[in-house]
Amino acid sequence: MRKDLIDRIMSVAGLVVRVCVYVMLALPAVIVIVSSFAADNVLSFPPTGFSLRWYKSAFANEEFMASLWTSTYIGILASCLSLGIGFAAAFAIDRYEFPGRAAFQALALSPLIVPGIVLGIGLLYLFAWTGLNQTLAGILFAHVVLAIPYVVRTVLASLSLFDRRLEEAAMNLRAPPWVVLRRVTFPMLLPGILSAAVFAFVVSFGNVTVTAFLTYDDTVTLPVRLFSYVQQSSGPFVAAISSIMIAVTLIVILVIEKLIGAERLA
Amino acid sequence: MQSTPAKPGRGHLLLLISPLLAVLIAFLVLPLVWLFRASFYAGEGFVERSGFSLAHYQHFLFDGYYLSVLVETLLYGVVTAIVCAVIGFPVGYSLARLPPQRRRWRMIIVILPLTLSLVVVVFGWVAILGRSGLVNSILVASGLFDSPHTLLFNKTAVIIVLVQQTIPFMILSVMSVVAQIDPVLEHAAANLRANRFVTFARVIIPLAAPGLMAGFVLVFVIAISAFITPMLVGGSRIRMIGSFIYEQMMSSMNWSFGAAMAFIILGAGLLFTALLNALAARRFVRR
Numbered sequence: 315m316r317k318d319l320i321d322r323i324m325s326v327a328g329l330v331v332r333v334c335v336y337v338m339l340a341l342p343a344v345i346v347i348v349s350s351f352a353a354d355n356v357l358s359f360p361p362t363g364f365s366l367r368w369y370k371s372a373f374a375n376e377e378f379m380a381s382l383w384t385s386t387y388i389g390i391l392a393s394c395l396s397l398g399i400g401f402a403a404a405f406a407i408d409r410y411e412f413p414g415r416a417a418f419q420a421l422a423l424s425p426l427i428v429p430g431i432v433l434g435i436g437l438l439y440l441f442a443w444t445g446l447n448q449t450l451a452g453i454l455f456a457h458v459v460l461a462i463p464y465v466v467r468t469v470l471a472s473l474s475l476f477d478r479r480l481e482e483a484a485m486n487l488r489a490p491p492w493v494v495l496r497r498v499t500f501p502m503l504l505p506g507i508l509s510a511a512v513f514a515f516v517v518s519f520g521n522v523t524v525t526a527f528l529t530y531d532d533t534v535t536l537p538v539r540l541f542s543y544v545q546q547s548s549g550p551f552v553a554a555i556s557s558i559m560i561a562v563t564l565i566v567i568l569v570i571e572k573l574i575g576a577e578r579l580a
Numbered sequence: 581m582q583s584t585p586a587k588p589g590r591g592h593l594l595l596l597i598s599p600l601l602a603v604l605i606a607f608l609v610l611p612l613v614w615l616f617r618a619s620f621y622a623g624e625g626f627v628e629r630s631g632f633s634l635a636h637y638q639h640f641l642f643d644g645y646y647l648s649v650l651v652e653t654l655l656y657g658v659v660t661a662i663v664c665a666v667i668g669f670p671v672g673y674s675l676a677r678l679p680p681q682r683r684r685w686r687m688i689i690v691i692l693p694l695t696l697s698l699v700v701v702v703f704g705w706v707a708i709l710g711r712s713g714l715v716n717s718i719l720v721a722s723g724l725f726d727s728p729h730t731l732l733f734n735k736t737a738v739i740i741v742l743v744q745q746t747i748p749f750m751i752l753s754v755m756s757v758v759a760q761i762d763p764v765l766e767h768a769a770a771n772l773r774a775n776r777f778v779t780f781a782r783v784i785i786p787l788a789a790p791g792l793m794a795g796f797v798l799v800f801v802i803a804i805s806a807f808i809t810p811m812l813v814g815g816s817r818i819r820m821i822g823s824f825i826y827e828q829m830m831s832s833m834n835w836s837f838g839a840a841m842a843f844i845i846l847g848a849g850l851l852f853t854a855l856l857n858a859l860a861a862r863r864f865v866r867r
Contacts, residue, residue, distance in 0.1 A: 516695050
């Protein structure tokens, strides 16, 4: 009897905790999206009325559009650069035996564990000295560093699932190495490569903890702009901008989910 | 070894690994080394960058005020990590045991806060806990509150927001470890008439301990270096080192002091990790 009771308490408690955690995880995004359609000037829940006026004013706002453009631009460049660098590194880790390989892999993943604020002010010092401050290049390099571990991890995962016998079969059929690469290796790795690229984009697009220390007047990225907006006010205008960021992120996650499955995002 | 498509030569390998080495040495290792050096500058480090002194560390460590902020920050870190472990464990465990088909949407919910910009997440909480936010509406409508209060700018709010943004790390870390535990072990425990609590405490927790530890350390390190959350959710009443560093760098322009505080936080994180590992090692050896 007692055993049944404890089992039941455990399973009910577990269920309650799980539901609470999922609600907590999803809540901020849901609330932001709902309140962005408010009709009046204050952020309230439940929102009063329904309108798209805050989206209209967001897209009419020059500052916001400039930041959106900056973030998109840096995101695409950071994605391409980190993909190139990260893919090469992951390929080397997977296919080559070399001294210090474990250390190399640890280095490639290390940006994940360096606190953003520490890297941010370190780069601030470096850029102040090299004159890269007040430039987009500085922010771009910072984002490449941040995106590299995600690229390396994603590409490594798809390389480890790759069946090498397919390459051997192609070579047995006398395909030259670059044809093997282009017709066999690359197409098979494509989902992993695309996932890595969009992952890198979203890491760059959303970063604030490092970027907050590196932006200047004309190079303010969207999250940093949002940070300064939230410090001043928290109206539905800010909610509309946040919702646009949520939409971008959600699209990216769904794309990755389609390509390689959400399992391997982690 | 299988034969490789292109015969691996030293040149190839160097070509593959040197871009990453160059970028990470230039923009990760160098800034950190530089920052460490800068924390010992004699001046404020914004204009004059020379000299050597321990003044900034002394300023921090011999000032009761800063020390109390450090202690508070570490407490936030510990509390956040404990809450994440307690409520994140059941989620990570159940995710690991679910069939992939049913895992899909749950994984997306877990991963969304990780990929979403931190400011958006924190702003969401400002909207939830604000004067006319969701929680106030519920409390006023249910008659628990006569008039809406602001629920921001207090410790509980900061911890809730820190937990929400760091718990995915805990969940994923637990999940990856539990996925490797053979469910047969749990059935065996059940066959030996252990109830679920005993199975949980004596079988699952010890086996999942490495995942819990990894998640705990990660959550702790992220929480103690937070600055967006204490600034936006905590306001001026909540003091965490992160917001002090931000202020020193961006408005007081005392860069060297900011650098010293950053290394104190980094050192505290490393020390804590080492302590936890030592503790765990002792525990496992004793068994």
